[in-house]
Amino acid sequence: GENVEQHPSTLSVQEGDSAVIKCTYSDSASNYFPWYKQELGKGPQLIIDIRSNVGEKKDQRIAVTLNKTAKHFSLHITETQPEDSAVYFCAASIGVTGGGNKLTFGTGTQLKVEL
């Protein structure tokens, strides 16, 4: 089955700096890659996603890049703010061709934005 590795496990940045979280996946059939943000005591919330036919996607201060050849994808947050502090999860899914949209999650990155 799919295996997703995520690094780093913790990340501390100064407010205004950029943060980058990286994930690798094992199954070349995976074609959907969402990123979720989880705040304390809440469920994960989708912040951005990318499909395998796209190399990069941007939404305001958040961007995701995908390298299918290397089987890795990254989350980039620019101009970080204290409210960006949370745990971020990457995930991969084989989608329709795999018979469903089962997500395999990475182990999470605890991002702390310091004032």
Place this chain on the structure above:
Amino acid sequence: DARVTQTPRHKVTEMGQEVTMRCQPILGHNTVFWYRQTMMQGLELLAYFRNRAPLDDSGMPKDRFSAEMPDATLATLKIQPSEPRDSAVYFCASGLTPGTGSETQYFGPGTRLLVL
């Protein structure tokens, strides 16, 4: 504002007791997922349903866990008998069939279970 709801939000029980967790998916969503989150294992998929039929429950311990969808607005996850190692946060998520324009899974707030 459509969202997934879960009840109860918190549950403390004693080992051996039955636990039932409920989930109401977003209206119109035909796929429902159950996840378990622990510090050690992270987010694990336990089971998921499409159009109320179970598609995959390979992540679920069959001897004590069961998942059902009595109707399109209710999904249940039961543990009987519960054990201390079942202590975790259980999330329900809902979404649409891939290829319909959205693969996003929307998570509920979770049920925090503690088995003593």
